Every structure is written in C-alpha cells, then in structure tokens.
Amino acid sequence: MTTELSHGEMGANIAASLRESILAGRYKPGERIKPAELTEQYRASRIPVRDALRLLESEGLVTSVANTGAWVATLSVDDLTELYLVREHLEPLLLRMNVPLMSDDNIDELQQLADAMELSDDVERFLRLDREFHLSALRHAHTSMLSNTVLGLWNRTQHYRREATRQFFTGHDRSVHHDHHLIVNALRHRDEEEAEHVLRRHIRRSRLELSRHPEIFAAT
Amino acid sequence: MTTELSHGEMGANIAASLRESILAGRYKPGERIKPAELTEQYRASRIPVRDALRLLESEGLVTSVANTGAWVATLSVDDLTELYLVREHLEPLLLRMNVPLMSDDNIDELQQLADAMELSDDVERFLRLDREFHLSALRHAHTSMLSNTVLGLWNRTQHYRREATRQFFTGHDRSVHHDHHLIVNALRHRDEEEAEHVLRRHIRRSRLELSRHPEIFAAT
DNA sequence: TTTGCTCTGATTGTATGTAATCTGCCCTAG
DNA sequence: CTAGGGCAGATTACATACAATCAGAGCAAA
Known part of the structure; x- marks a missing residue:
C-alpha cells in the first residue's frame, strides 16, 4: 500500500x-x-x-x-557481545523507568505475549513475540534518547538473535520463559527493583550464551 | 592548513x-x-x-x-539529565574495561592532567583538560561501539558543561578534583571496582547538580 | 488593533550529468 | 605456474539544474 x-x-x-x-x-x-x-x-x-x-x-x-x-552490516563475536553488554546496562534501567507508567492493561498484554511465546513453535513467530514483549515494556517512558539507543541495539542484533533462535530452538530451555513471567509478576507488583534485576540477568544470560556459541557466525 | x-x-x-x-x-x-x-x-x-x-x-x-x-541541537533539562544518566551507566563500565590495558605512563599522564586541572583558573582550559582526562582514560579498550557512544554523550553535552562551568567556576567545589585523584589512585592500584564506582558517583553528582540548576538553560 | 489570508522570496528536496575511485580480470615477466 | 602491473568496467562522490515547500511580510476584514 x-x-x-x-x-x-x-x-x-x-x-x-x-x-x-x-x-x-x-x-x-x-x-x-x-x-x-x-x-x-x-x-x-x-x-x-x-x-x-x-x-x-x-x-x-x-x-x-x-x-x-x-x-x-556484519557483527563479529566481540561486537555482538559488546552490544549485549551495553543492552545489559541500559535496558533494565529503561524498564525501571517504565514501571510506574504502565497500566494494568499494558501488563495484561505482556502476560499474553509471554504466554503466546511459550506455546509458539515457529521461529519467526517467537522472534516477533519476543521483540514485541520487550519493546512494548519500554515504550511508556518518553525518553527519546535512551529509548532510541535501546531500539537500535535490538535492531543491530536482530539477525544474530534469529540465527541463535534457529539453532537452539529445539533445546527446551525454559529459563527464557521463566524470566518473562518473573518480569510480568514484578510489573504487577510494581516492583521496579525486581523487574530491573531480572531483566539484567536475562540479558546477561543471553550474552554469555552467545559468546559460548561462535558457530552462530558460521552462516556468514 | x-x-x-x-x-x-x-x-x-x-x-x-x-x-x-x-x-x-x-x-x-x-x-x-x-x-x-x-x-x-x-x-x-x-x-x-x-x-x-x-x-x-x-x-x-x-x-x-x-x-x-x-x-x-538544543537540549532540554530532561534531555540533559537523561544523557547524564546514560553516561552514568556506560562510562564507568568502559573505564573498568580500560583498567587492565593502561600502562603506568598512561596513568602518569592522567595524574598530570588532574594536577593541571586543579591549578587552572580559565574555563576553557579547564574544560579541555577535563575532557582530555576522561576521554584518554577510555581510549585503550578497542570497543568501537561503546567508545563511540560515550564520545557522543560527551559531545552532545559539551556546551552545557561549558555553561555550567562558567556559572559555578568560582564556587570552590573541591569534590571534582578529589574524584579525579581518587580515580588515578584506583588506576594505580589496578582496582577496577573502585575506579568504576568513583566514576559512577562522579557522574551522578554532576547529573544531580545539573538538574538542580535549570538556570544553565537561561542563555537559550 | 488584531486576526486571518495571500503572495513572494528564500531554502531545501530531488533529478540528472560529470569526474574520480575501486575491483577484478588479463596479460606479462620471472 | 605464480606473482605483479595495468587496463577496463562498474560504481560512487561531487556539481549543477529544477521543483516543491516553508516562513514572513503585507494587506484586508472584523
């Protein structure tokens, strides 16, 4: 159109x-x-x-x-882990700033996204839901620069997240979904501290996972 | 030329x-x-x-x-404090990554910059030394993205740092110099933890100071 | 006097043409 | 057969020309 x-x-x-x-x-x-x-x-x-x-x-x-x-653009292993390191330090901060600004309805939507993600067996669908989950939890604070920075981090790492998901989708790692539900619960209780902390560990785990699997870059 | x-x-x-x-x-x-x-x-x-x-x-x-x-570009008070908040979370991280890569000579140079800053009574000279001090403590890690981001934060806030320095230069606030020397000492002892922590508080103090003095924006 | 419109000058976005640079192939010398 | 130099094709950076848009002045009406 x-x-x-x-x-x-x-x-x-x-x-x-x-x-x-x-x-x-x-x-x-x-x-x-x-x-x-x-x-x-x-x-x-x-x-x-x-x-x-x-x-x-x-x-x-x-x-x-x-x-x-x-x-x-292509990313080296070092580039990718560096981007995740920055994400690890900025995104939880932004989430924290969003907590007091989110409505109950917003949190319900996040819950639904987390649930749908858990049932999803398609890589592209999972990716879309995951991105939507995280980004929609961040868009309530009108912090133009911080938000743009975090969005940029998501965009630059998108392809490698896809590749990693493709390769490890079968491995029934429940920790991702566990984190998502922990975040939703923290949001429900308006527990900024907990939300920030869980998200930081969530990203940190992804970063370490990626640095342990350089074969993701084989497709280059 | x-x-x-x-x-x-x-x-x-x-x-x-x-x-x-x-x-x-x-x-x-x-x-x-x-x-x-x-x-x-x-x-x-x-x-x-x-x-x-x-x-x-x-x-x-x-x-x-x-x-x-x-x-x-102009910055609002909120924009400026937001940039400082991001700096507060990224720059100490980058400093920490630099600690094991700095030579004793590098640290000596930082010491000299900190000393010169203390004796400086000219705003422009102080600004130049301060910028040189902080940025030269960050340029040893070859982290293209993180370094560029931090450099961008310095550039975007440069004018307002100048304005704040102009207005408060007479106020004999020793804490800035105190921080610089604490950082140099931490570097000498290769104490990453301490360096990171001091820098974080250093930036945090600047941020709070700025948000307390919106008159800096009067010249707009 | 104030508000709204119109028109004009200035400024920028877009299209096309020209010159400089790079990549890859081919040829030649060793 | 291999390595190095040079040439040709392709591709981009830069210059110029034209069209679309905006801001402000001036005027008219309330």
Whole structure:
C-alpha cells in the first residue's frame, strides 16, 4: 500500500522499508545493497536512496565504503557481545523507568505475549513475540534518547538473535520463559527493583550464551 | 592548513570541522546553520554539506527540519539529565574495561592532567583538560561501539558543561578534583571496582547538580 | 488593533550529468 | 605456474539544474 508522501520524506521512507527488510531477514549480513535496484523500486533518484543508506549506516545496520558500495552490516563475536553488554546496562534501567507508567492493561498484554511465546513453535513467530514483549515494556517512558539507543541495539542484533533462535530452538530451555513471567509478576507488583534485576540477568544470560556459541557466525 | 583530500571524504571533513566548531562553542545551541556559508567556505557543492549535516544530525549535534533548515541541537533539562544518566551507566563500565590495558605512563599522564586541572583558573582550559582526562582514560579498550557512544554523550553535552562551568567556576567545589585523584589512585592500584564506582558517583553528582540548576538553560 | 489570508522570496528536496575511485580480470615477466 | 602491473568496467562522490515547500511580510476584514 503506497500512501501519499510529502516532499522531504522520501529518503526516510526508503530507509524505513529497507530497515524492515533487513530486520525481517530478507537482506542478510554481508549482502550487498545495490542502489540501482532501490532507485527503480521506489521510482526515486539516487539521492534519496543515498540518504536512506547513510541513515541506516548511522543506525549501524549498513556499512558503506566510499567509491565501493554498501553492505548490510556484519557483527563479529566481540561486537555482538559488546552490544549485549551495553543492552545489559541500559535496558533494565529503561524498564525501571517504565514501571510506574504502565497500566494494568499494558501488563495484561505482556502476560499474553509471554504466554503466546511459550506455546509458539515457529521461529519467526517467537522472534516477533519476543521483540514485541520487550519493546512494548519500554515504550511508556518518553525518553527519546535512551529509548532510541535501546531500539537500535535490538535492531543491530536482530539477525544474530534469529540465527541463535534457529539453532537452539529445539533445546527446551525454559529459563527464557521463566524470566518473562518473573518480569510480568514484578510489573504487577510494581516492583521496579525486581523487574530491573531480572531483566539484567536475562540479558546477561543471553550474552554469555552467545559468546559460548561462535558457530552462530558460521552462516556468514 | 588544508591537506590534500581524496575523493570521498569531503563530507566527512566538513562534518569534522563543523563538529569542532560546535564543540568549541563557536556555534551555539539553537543557532541556525546556513549551508550556503559552508559551501563557499569549503569550496564545495551543497551535497557534501548536506552529507555533513546529516552525519552530525545522526550524532545528535544538529537538528534539521525538512524544507526549513538546520540548527545546532538544543537540549532540554530532561534531555540533559537523561544523557547524564546514560553516561552514568556506560562510562564507568568502559573505564573498568580500560583498567587492565593502561600502562603506568598512561596513568602518569592522567595524574598530570588532574594536577593541571586543579591549578587552572580559565574555563576553557579547564574544560579541555577535563575532557582530555576522561576521554584518554577510555581510549585503550578497542570497543568501537561503546567508545563511540560515550564520545557522543560527551559531545552532545559539551556546551552545557561549558555553561555550567562558567556559572559555578568560582564556587570552590573541591569534590571534582578529589574524584579525579581518587580515580588515578584506583588506576594505580589496578582496582577496577573502585575506579568504576568513583566514576559512577562522579557522574551522578554532576547529573544531580545539573538538574538542580535549570538556570544553565537561561542563555537559550 | 488584531486576526486571518495571500503572495513572494528564500531554502531545501530531488533529478540528472560529470569526474574520480575501486575491483577484478588479463596479460606479462620471472 | 605464480606473482605483479595495468587496463577496463562498474560504481560512487561531487556539481549543477529544477521543483516543491516553508516562513514572513503585507494587506484586508472584523
């Protein structure tokens, strides 16, 4: 569905579309992005496409080299664990700030997401629910910069989370779901301390798990 | 001094120069940036200038509105305290990662910076030394993302740190220097825990101080 | 006097053309 | 057969031209 666009947001729209494609996995890390394809796909000139690529580059989703080209960004093991380390220190803080701002209905929705996740046996569905669970618990505080930073961390690590989920989905690790329910319970009791703590350990566990499994990067 | 530039870094160079001007205070928050001036100043066309502005926008130093113009970014009290809150959680972590990588010479240099800062009675000199002290304690770990994030936090808050220093420089608050020496001592003993903790409290005190003095924003 | 509209000048977004740079292949020398 | 240099093709950075949008001045009506 193409909506009417006003002058000046064509670059942003191309970026949004490309971002969505990258996050959905239709573009994979290391894959080359050809501006020519985008210009004809969006019926735009090279300049909005260029703007879009530079925007995504600033978000860390694209890497470009002068006079050479642009690729979907790749992460090394060290990069990935570094991003998780930052997440581990920022996201629990943001969650804490959200606790007093969430309604009971918001918490009910989180509960439903956690339940649905537990029953899900499809990787993509699990990923979507997991992302929705975490991000919707963070969007109530109007902290533009902290929120954007955390969102960026999620986006940059999205592909590797997908890969890890694919490889370990069969392993019946219940701790993830356990954490989610612990978080929901903490939210119900408005226990900021507990929510922050559980989320920090939750992310920390993911980080250690990832650093223990470098084979996730084999697909590169 | 103009060095020979290769094709493809003109935008980055304009951005670097503009960034330096903003950090030095030659551009003030809210001040309009006129692309026409930059094009003739750098003998470049509008496109590299545009690239530079978009790059600085992604760093949070510039705010631009479509079809309207670009200004040096301004921060509200809430924005500023939010940035300090993030700094408070990331910078001590980064410092900790640096501790085992610093040489005795590095620590000596920090000691000299702390001493010089204590004797300095000029605002600009103090600012330069303070920035140098903190950033040079962080540049040993090759953590591209975390380092860049922290550097960005310093840059975005630079002007308000200058303003706060101007207004409170006479107040003989020794705690800042005390913290710096505590940090140097912790580094000498390779006490990561202590270094991290002192820096966290150091930033936290600055944050609370700023939130208590909204008059810093009067000059806007 | 104040409020609202219109129009104009200025400024930016977009399109196209030109020049510089890089990658990969091919050829040659060892 | 291998390694190094150079050439060609492709791709991007930069310059210029044009179209769309916005802000403010000026005027008219209440």
